[in-house]
Amino acid sequence: MTGTTPLDKLATALATLGPIGHFPKAPGTWGSLAAVVAAPWLFLPLALPARLLVLAAVLIVGTWACSRAEIVLGRKDPGCVIIDELFGQWLALLFFAAMPIWYLLAGFILFRLFDILKPWPVNWAETAFPGGLGVMLDDGVAGLYALASLHLLVYLVGLF
Known part of the structure; x- marks a missing residue:
């Protein structure tokens, strides 16, 4: 990062x-x-409204940071850029106030699965939006896929 500014x-x-x-x-x-x-x-x-604010802040700051990092590093969505993983992973846990360890593990596995496989519209979001916004939104x-799947899993386990 020679020649970069402190902001970069x-x-x-x-x-x-x-x-x-x-x-x-495997930085992601x-x-x-x-x-x-x-x-x-x-x-x-945090209370749900505060979690939503945190996610909004991570999305805004992450979009800026990813856009700058792409320019500084000279690559589209470099593998070392992982603030998007923080955003997606916390989004998967959004509606849980407290979780047993297996919920956390399941949320982690589900998020990684959807992030790696990139079913539609995950892959679409990455290319449909420019720069850091596409990096964050995919x-x-x-x-969101992991969030829905985790809730379904918890519901189904609760039935048995």
Whole structure:
């Protein structure tokens, strides 16, 4: 990042969630795992309106950071950019105030599954919107799929 401004460095640090995006293997999985581990302390204890505000802030800041990081790093949706995983993973957990560990694990697996497989419209969202917004929204759609699937799973388990 030689020749970058302090604002570029800040954007890249936010986009990569600091050092996590620079892990050598599977940075997206590490980013999702970090989001799940942090959620019981930083996200789930908040009231629903506050969680919605946090998600809106992550979307806005993440869109800016991803857009800047793409320019600084010279690549579209670089693998080290993982703030979108935080957004999608927390979206998958949105309506749960407290969760047993297996809910967190299931939410993590479901989100990763939809983020990796990219069923429609996940793949569409990535290309339909420019720059950082597309980067953030494809994980947002994957997060919505995981949210619906997690609620269905919890409902079905509750039947037995």
